[in-house]
Amino acid sequence: MAPTYADLLLLLLSALAIINLDQIFMANGGMHNSKTENVEAVKGIDVGAIVDLSARIGKEEAVAMQMAAEDARNQTRQRLTLLLKNSQGEAVQAVLAARHLIKKKQVLAILGPGSGEETFSVAEVGTQFDVPILSLADSCPSWGTKRWPFLVQASPSKNLQMKAVAAVVQSWGWRRVNVIYEDIDSSADGITPHLYDALQEVGAQISHLTALPSLANASTLSEELHMLKRDQCRVFVVHVTLALGVRLFNMVKEKKMMERGYVWITTDSLTSLVHSMDASTISSMQGVLGIKSYYDDKGQKYQDFFQRFQYKFGLKHPEEKNHEPGNSALEAYDAIWTVALALQEGNINHQLLLDKISTADFPGVSGKIHFSEQRLAPANVFQITNVIGRSYREVGFWSYGKGFSMSVDETAQRNVSMEVLGQLFWPGGPPDTPKGWDIPTASSTHLRIGVPSAPLVKYFVKVEIDPITKGYSFSGFSIDVFRESVKYLPYFLGCDFIPFEGTYDALVEQVRLKNFDAAVGDIAIVSERYVNADFTQPHTESGLVLIVPTQSQSKKGWLFLEPFTSAMWLLTALVHIYNGFVIWMIERNYCPELKGSPLNQMGTLLWLAFATLFSLHGDRLHSNLSRMATVVWLFVAVIISQSYTASLTSMLTLPRLEPKVANIETLRNSNAVIGHSSKAFVRAYLLNVLHFNPNNIKNFSSFEECAEDLKNGRIAGAFLEVPTSKVFLAKYCKSFMTAGPTYKAGGYGFAFSKGSPLIADMDEALLKVFESGRLKELEDNMTALEKCVEIESESETLRLSPSSFYILFMFTGGTSTAALAIYFVHSKFKVDNTAMREHKRIWLLILLVLKHWRNKRAQFPRNVSLAETPVDASSHV
Incomplete structure (x- = not known):
């Protein structure tokens, strides 16, 4: 992070103060007063320290540093001298003290000060004279050690x-x-x-x-x-x-x-x-x-330090009632030891001292002392x-x-x-954890909820005045959803609904101005309103739809195909052809008219497939197998044909409507006039997203006006939000319908002031309303009159598919297959018997010839033919 303008300004002021005050400071012999300490054991190695003796933290640091210097002299036999200066919490005083310690006392290092402002100022002086500065401030920005190469963060970062x-x-x-x-x-x-x-x-x-x-x-x-x-x-x-x-x-x-x-x-x-x-x-x-x-x-090291510190601090500052050391005292003690250990090698310059400090690694009273990039490990x-x-x-x-x-x-x-x-003690002493927010005490004890007083659709928000009490009553789908959501909050939330006369944008603006804590109604979630308020997730479907007048369906010439689905027509044809093939296969040996050229037999087969049921009666069939297949086939065909007739009758009696305008391309190409609700964002969407001519866009303020304009042709179509369109179609189900796709836009949401903690809780409560099924009940209640969509769906369900007759198809197909299989087995058996008789006659002829040659001398009648000669086959075998 680079130095801020405040840092640079502070350094400039410090430099100016140094120029003016350095002479005064030196003339007075330094900064000696009742709050300034100058501890010198013997002449030797001098180390400076700058603390704020007017603050408790500075007092603790001073005592801890003195203890550390004394311990270092006793344990390392170094002639370490601590020169302590009081900055009185002023950056300018800290700069003057640093210059005095460096130029007059020639200290090898300076510890402190404890604030960031003093540290930055002293670090500038230390860098100028190449003297290491060990900061004890609670925080030093990451760019500090880069801006001032001789600055060392001697207290662990609190980030x-x-x-x-x-x-x-x-x-x-x-x-x-x-x-x-x-x-x-x-x-x-x-x-x-x-x-x-x-x-x-x-x-x-x-x-x-x-x-x-x-x-x-x-x-x-x-x-x-x-x-x-x-x-x-x-x-x-x-x-x-x-x-x-x-x-x-x-x-x-x-x-x-x-x-x-x-x-x-x-x-x-x-x-x-x-x-x-x-x-x-x-x-x-x-x-x-x-x-x-x-x-x-x-540890024993900490316990020794703790007891000695209490004693020395009590002697030095009897005005303080508590003598226990804080974290700053521990850090100051270890900082002196860091310098003392780095000076053990004797003659050492500033740069080498800085290097030794940066590589320090020893156990201190505050923990392990280890530096990385001149910063103590956090x-x-x-x-x-x-x-x-x-x-x-x-x-x-x-x-x-x-x-x-x-x-x-x-x-x-x-x-x-x-x-x-475990259990914590909270302000006020309650056992329960605070929820983290509350209703502002400067306002009323209930949330002030703004409600549009003149909505387009009364089903969403309805504001009525009691003629007796002159009070307001609020109802409608959006109001009901909000009330249901509040029930799922883990705390009580009082609400006062207040009617607002004005546009929806103005209502959201009032939330920004804190005149309302929230706004509830059919308020569309659009990006422009996010500048003034935060919104919950939508409690309705989102999007815009095109509403157009209806007209009678134009495909009546092909209506006879509608009772069956395509799959049903195909399967019916295949079953008919297959059954016709089975009958033709079985009956062709009995009926000469079923034989002939391949082309003739193919035509006969197709004729059987679609005409046998009506022209070839049971008494004309010669085989019981074909009769069995035909009976089942007739049974299935009667059921299917009756179902087809019933379905076609229903379709002819039901209204078949289609949109008068297919899509928005038709509207744009014909330069037609379109309508939209009074909500401003709908017009903006039509202009910026759907690219309609602004001269062809008309505004309407009520359902009645919209319906009248559509019927009279003043507008060719109207764009409504999805939740609003449901109510509109429920009221005018026979005259209008949707056309084209749904165009993505925000649904209706509840608006709260920016940053309100209620948003997350309300979103969670809304999800519970959705999952409980309560939202569906409220929607059904609002659109109870909406039947036209169901009628359109019903006509689709009248179409018959194979799933409705698959048992019958399996029955007739299985019967025909079984008949055909039996026919083939029987035919093969007949062929095998004929062949056996032919073989038997050949063997008999062979045996007679052999007998003739063996009994060539015997007399054999010439006028007896071989075929007429009785033969006992068993006697020759």
């Missing part, structure tokens, strides 16, 4: 804690959050972009991003909180310093925003210092969830705290990539839901 915040938001199903941050560059450029990305990943969004000046007074805080209180979102993420945080939460309690239904989440910059807050501030933060970096506090485990009573409770942990758990042990049960951490 991952934004993912921990997002994980908390996702765990409870909150979809929108308000973010309050201190208006300093380190927050604007460092924390908030990461929070925005983390929330986007879990499907949540930032409702309001509020920047508070560091010196915000009560009036400013009150005004900002009042604006946030008017919004529906009740989840707040706070990233501010301790001083601003104390003032903020005192005002939050005063504005009654620390009550039931609210959620407050604080980041490390405030959570890590809750231990230092007084009882008054703690009482104003009851139920706050905190997120801070986790450091192992069970913390990936965060502790979740909950303010309750006089202090806070540590409720669990969140680990990056692992989720929530009760402990940091690898064997601990982990879950993406915070429910694994």
Whole structure:
């Protein structure tokens, strides 16, 4: 990320201040006052430090650095001298202190300061003189170490804690959050972009991003909180310093925003210092969830540091009631040790020192110290705290990539839901988790719902005035769907319907202006309206259809083919031909007229297929097999022919209508006039998408006007939205019908103010209405008179298909096949008997010849023929 204009302006101002103040600073002998420390053990290696001693975090850092310098001298025998300067939280003072430490004290490195603005200014000075600057700010942008080569991020990046915040938001199903941050560059450029990305990943969004000046007074805080209180979102993420945080939460309690239904989440910059807050501030933060970096506090090294720090901090700052160290103290202690270990090799220059610091790798009190690209490895485990009573409770942990758990042990049960951490204490003390939003307290206790008072179709929205009470009553399909959806919400939602006289675009505009919380009715979802409001998913079908007059069907000459489907006609013909073939095959040996040339036999076969049923009676058939096949064939044919007659009769008596205009191409080519409803988006669609001539487009304001124009020919067709067309055709079912396809366009939806958390809940509730079947019931009630579409469908169902007669076809086909099979078997048996008799006569002739030659001397009568000679075949075999 490149430096912002604010960064460059700050550097320019710092440079100007240096030119004017450097002389004054040196003339006064440096910055020595009651809040400035200058600790020098003995002359030797000098290391500078710049902290804000007016803040708790600066006090902790100063004590921890002094402890670390003392420990380094005792344990490494280095003559390490810590030169401490107080910046008083001012970037200009930090720059002057840095120049003094470098030019006059010739320090090898400078630690601190703790804010982003001071860090950027000091880093510019450090880069100018090639002196390493170890920043303890809670966040440093990624471009910082590239912009200033001698800048080292000595505190772990807190960017991952934004993912921990997002994980908390996702765990409870909150979809929108308000973010309050201190208006300093380190927050604007460092924390908030990461929070925005983390929330986007879990499907949540930032409702309001509020920047508070560091010196915000009560009036400013009150005004900002009042604006946030008017919004529906009740989840707040706070990233501010301790001083601003104390003032903020005192005002939050005063504005009654620390009550039931609210959620407050604080980041490390405030959570890590809750231990230092007084009882008054703690009482104003009851139920706050905190997120801070986790450091192992069970080791002996930490315990020794903890006890010594409490003692030294109490002596140094008796005005502070709590002497426990925070995360910043641990980080400052390890930063001094990082420099001390890098200086162990003796004579070392600035560049070599920077290289040694960048490769540091040792266990510190805050954990493992390891740098990558001059940045300390980021913390990936965060502790979740909950303010309750006089202090806070540590409720669990969140680990990056692992989720929530009760402990940091690898064997601990982990879950993406915070429910694994047990019961939490929320603001106001309710046992139930806040839903994350509420009705704005600045408005009425119910949602103000705008309803169009003069809709095109009364079936969707109907607004009536009671003549006695003069009150309004609201009904209609869209109103009913909305009421049904509200029933499925997991919480009560009160609604007040308010009639609105004006266009639909104007109604949606009122939602944007917050005059209405939502708008309900036959409001089409179009892109132009998304600028002013967010919409739920449509509760009706979407699209536009063309309505045209009807005319009698022009294909009456071929109506006799309509009773049967194509497959039925084909199958009937095949069965007739097959049965005719079977009869011809069986009867041709008995009837000479069934024989002849191949052409004659083919004609005879076709004639049998379609005429035998009417001309060849049973008494003219010679074979029982053909009679059996014919009887079944006649039975099936009678049933089919009777069904055909009944179907044809029904079709002749039913009205057969077709659209007078086939499609929009016909309308455009004929330059015909078309009509549309009074809704502006329909006209825009006709012009921009369907490309009709604007001079040929007419507007109508009611169904009656549309029907009259269509009947009189003033318009050739009318474009209506699909849900509206259903009602129109229900009323004029015999005169009009749809033509052509459905043209894609938005359906009807409910409009809510931009960013409303109700959208997601209403979408889920609408799905439940759809799945319960209730929406279908409401549609049926609205279009109860719509019968014409069913009539058209009924005529289609009158067409007969093979599925209605497949048993009969199988019966007659099976019977004919069985008869043909029996005929072939019988014919083959007759042929075999004839052949056997012929063979027997040949063998008898052979035996007689043999006998003649054997008995050639015997007398054989000459006048006896061989055929007349009786032969006993058995005597010769």
